Amino acid sequence: MKPCSYRAFKLASCTSVAALLMGASVAQADTLRDALVSVYNTNPTLEGARATQRAEDENVPIQRAPGLPSVNVTATHIEFIQQSANAFTAPERNLGVNAQLQVPIYSGGAVRNGIRAAEERVAAGQATLRATESSVFSQAVAAYMDVLRTQALAQLAANQAEVLEVTFQSTSDRFEIGDLTRTDVAQAGSRLAVAQGDLRTAYANLVTARETYIQLVGRAPDNLEAPPPLPGLPETVGLAVVTALENNPDVIAAKERAVAAGYDTEVAGAGRLPTIGLFANGDYSDFFGTLGGPVAAEFAQSEKTANAGVRLTIPIFQGGLTAARQRQAGARESAALEQVIATERSVIQQTRSAYASWQASNAVIESSIAAVEAAEVSLEGVRAENSIGNRTIIDVLNAEQELLLARANLVTARRNAYVAGFTLLAAMGRAEARDLNLDTGGPLYDPQVNYERVRGKLWDWDRDPEPEPKSTRTVDIEAAEAFIGPVLEPRETP
Template sequence: MQDPTTGPTARRARWLGGMALGALILAAPAYAETLQGALAKAYENNPTLTAARAGQRANDENVPIQKSFGLPEIGTQAGYDENIIIPGNSFNSPARSVSASAQLSVPIYQGGAVRNAVRAAKYRVEAGQADLRATEASIFSQTVGAYMDVIRDIAIVQLNQKNVAVLRTNLQATSDRFEIGDLTRTDVAQSEARLALAEGDLRGAEANLIASREAYIRLVGEAPVDLEQPPLLPGLPGTAEEAVAIALDSNPDIEAASLEVNASKSDIGVAKSSRAPKLSATLGGGYNNFLGSLNSGVPGLSVTQETSSAAAGLTVTLPIFTAGRRSAQVRQAQSRSSQAIENYVATERGVIAQTRGAYAAWQANEQVITATEQAVSANALSLEGVRAENSVGTRSILDILNAEQEYLNTQVQLVSARRNSYVAAFSVLAAMGKAEARDLGIEGGALYDPAVNYRRVKGQIWDWADDPAPQQQSTDTRAVPAAEATVPAGIDPVPAPTGQ
């Protein structure tokens, strides 16, 4: 058995992992695009990610909202009344009046409702921050997939273009030999059929390339131009068990599910508080002015046109019977807490399965790459030999066509396996919670920190502290030209892996 520490899989793992992504990207010409550059653009401009950030900022506001229910409230009211019709027996009714009142209400004890609601809101803020990390990793995974799809599909188009050119040359040579009687009409027909199929495959490959480029535009916001081969990935695990252990500790989905469990437990406290007595203090005052329109009804006797009042007091509310509503609310909160607990278990199971599956896919594609590289070399030698044998009459035209098709198929399989291996390796990092901007060395400015907005708003008590009017943050793609199937010239469609 081959030593796993020295075999091709281990060598390729060392090729993929070991150093940070940002540090391994070499300086590139201004026109070229790197994977890090694509990730930076998606991080800055992807609408799914910018929308998730806005949603988290909205989530932050639940904390000051819940805190406000435990803080004093001041309200005022003013009014003007003009009595248009005065009853005939109301001799001293005023014709008009101005009134104003104000009240200060101070909640003293709410049965724990405010405390538990604030605690639940804080947990959900933390859960939302973890969800934002998960969204970030998801966008990065999609971007890596789209980036690698474009590279793969460019290579497949180039391979099919070369295959069509070779088959055209074969057809011309076969036709020439038919003209001199060296081959039969059957040989020409076989060459024509194979060329027609190859041209159809080329059209399909071009359509796939256009679709991949459009997917890239959707995620990144710009067209893919001269994409460089991807750099090494950081910190890939040595075993599936190592990957799972890291994922259980760092995966943002698990963290968010755990925080939702804590929040749901606080919700139970909120529901139970509805049974407790509530105490609040009030202070109010009022002012009325009848604007000289109030009279005593007795000639010569004047009355005061202004009145004022003030009152202070305590209010105790003790719920006694609500027809089972409060118990139902408690049971409802308990059931939702049970749901959150089970959702946590489901999330954990999903992350474990995702991590193991991505690791297995990565390792499988590493083996496929090793085997397919050997097959490509073998098919290249086989094609060369079949052509040589055909020249001396021991091989038919069909043998050449089959050898060329096998050579093409293994080359396409190789570039696909390299794409699949890289994407699966990145998926392993994402499942481990190690595929976020802070892990990948994203450049272009300060990283978005959702805690900054939370710290800004969590203690806000001013009723006029609005934010600026909402503005579009992500870029639209209306001005980006439609993707085409053109491919750059002079690029090897099956390059050797970096580091080999």
Template sequence: MAGGWKIGLALSVGSMALASAAHGQTLREAMVEAYNENPNLAGERANLRAIDEGVPLARADALPNLGVQGNFIENVVQGQNAFLQPDRALTANLNASYPIYQGGRVRNSVAAAKTRVLAGRANLRSAEANLFSDVVAVYNDVIRDEAIVQLNQQNVRGLEVNLDATSDRFEVGDLTRTDVAQSEARLAVARGQLRQAEATLIGSRENYIAVVGSAPATLAPPPPLPNLPGDPQVAVVTALNNNPALQAAERNRDAARIDVSTARAARLPQLDLVAGGNYFNYLNTLTSSQIGTSVPQTGTAAQAGLGFTVPLYQGGRPAAQVRQAQARQGVAIEQVTATERNVVAQARTAFAAWQSALRVIEASEAAVDANRLSLEGVRAENSVGNRTIIEILNAEQELLNSQVQLVTARRDAYVAGFALLASMGRAEANDLGLDGGALYDPITNYERVDKRWIDWDSDPKPQPVGTRTVDVPAQTPIVNKALEPDLQRPVDTDPANPSGGVNTPR
């Protein structure tokens, strides 16, 4: 199914490739840019790399420890009976230990760390899906708000023509001052609505910059969403099997269970292989005259053996650690149930919102057609005296409202549909088939650090990945692309002559 989503989006976007210059930026391009440059996603990747280091950290407790300790001592004042104490001494000790048995603590720690790496990868997948959902939302917000601005501009121009025609008819005594006032009032309201729509468009464009990283160009219509389920139960079953947030919670639960075994190891015996050596040098400050015989000024020694520790009583610490790990396991178990509830609710809610928006689109399209016919009829009836100016104004407002409702429903349907895919675990980079370069592979970093054991190892100094937007110009409400044909309507003509053009004289 994920492959079908990839192929479907590729075909949908590919079908617009020839017209990319005319259509402008595509949704795929916005996703690729956000995938490569969004700081939140880059931070999640860095967080996963930190989680990867938990495995070599846990494994380090099973590796040998080697250390050297040195001292230089100057005996400034010596006691009168200090016959074997030199004036100064240089000593060095070499100590080595190798753990042989630690009650399973290291084995369980490594297993828990590896499980948390799997949980981190699932969280990264969830972060990708959330980012792409945000891109889809802001992309469609801009398209919606551009259309709403154009609809309001169209409405203002129509009301301006209406006001001119009404004023002309008032001058010849065909209408009253009330008719003119009604036209003026409706035009003033429409201008206010236009200013509000322009402010909303600016906000949507700024949100687009915050998520994607650059200002929106002329946005192409988004491609169809493939592989959407026809039944909410199908969505729920798929989500329970694939949702990355649920998978992360399950992995964290498994890691918490292993932590309990790790805590129990503190009560078990430990066996270590130990070795050491030392060197001393009195720097010729312990003479034979001090003790009456010749003593060596330098010497070495070495030891090797087994270190065996059997805990008998530790003040209740191990028991408290076990109980603490068990309590945290209980938290992780409940988090799985809570996450599962949320996943089920998200899938069902997104399915219902998607279906509802589809029904609203159908109703709004019918309403736009009906209101367009109604407006034409009211104008025609007004020309013969059967309708008033306020009825024309009301019909125009109804048409505007239905058109705004239509573009809003289209946005809501697409966003809800993508949210449904995200809840089902089908809205990640691998599912989308993004072609903006190689996809980030979390396994590469894990394999790079998994077996590293050198103390003097580090990565290059971290550099910012996310792009800054401070230099992106402030957005304006200017819309350059043409309004969709089914939303266009001719600028209102003289109500007394509805068959004429804008400049048709009375």
């Protein structure tokens, strides 16, 4: 597809530009849904966040373990190298085996509150995983729209360079017959040189946008379709804020962590309370016939003993350690409570700002559409007047520049409106896979499944398979090029 010619540009009928202005679709194109599915299944940031949450899940059985019975066996073999001269029954060697069973009964609430704190942090981590998902999706949407925008701007820049080359050529021809001055030719040549520089900059920006897309999505952008309308956008900023405070995952995570910090304070205070536990010990000792020397026959060369009991430990004085730990935990709880308010403030600011940007961009779209229509009429009129000598070349050049800026503003406004709308949904907690009805090729990732799997595990030798990366690498994807549809080579600088 060649850039729009002079006549086609004059008639404002460049279908490629119209498509790139996000008003049309391309056959067999990638959609925004396709991109988000790829992000959901292959993005390393998202996969890493899921693995981090699985690590957080393990804190629940870790906190529960001190409240469960434990069994230990210790075996010791001793060779007595130097015996005491006064030892009557000094053996030469000994094998000792000791078995211990300990059953905690009461630990001042430390175990119970530790488990509760861990469970709250699991819930907070699941909310944080939601926030990561919506954040990565927001970045992917921005990258998707940036490819469309920079592609449209590159096409506009290419069209502008084409038109200005025609203008420069016609100006030079008219100068040859004495119809225009050298100044007119210089002005047209200057605008052409600037347009060619802008075209190269547009190509570089397009490459950057495509590489960012590859980084986030994991594959090259291929004929991206215009995105579908965003669902569930609020009618008022007040409704957006109320929804955000209820559903925003960052707010939920901050509240859960504050509750967990409260349990931490209780755990720290348990250090001053008594602990009660049951115990049982069994010992086996074998001297291998070396006990007793010359009178070894009078002694048993092996023995077994066992005992059981109850152990009560009452802390009396610990140098202020427990009180310091509880004050420290209380201060951290206070910080966590303040963080809840700070997070709410941040979410309110993000929601209101995104709503304002979304509304402003929609208004800019309307004004830009009007500006494009007016600039097209103006350019056609200025060119007609120039043909009869009522307008100068600089007037034509200025009209062409105004039309270019109006179209560029329209492209940018449409991009900004969509990104701001998605950012608003993210702030409201409605920009995750479950909200977007993504067909990911299987069930959506549910962090609760892994939590339920590990929370009750007791076997010390249980382990998961060796870790392997799940996300895709981009090293084999070819470097992005600045093509628009069929390859459009940048013009050589004269």
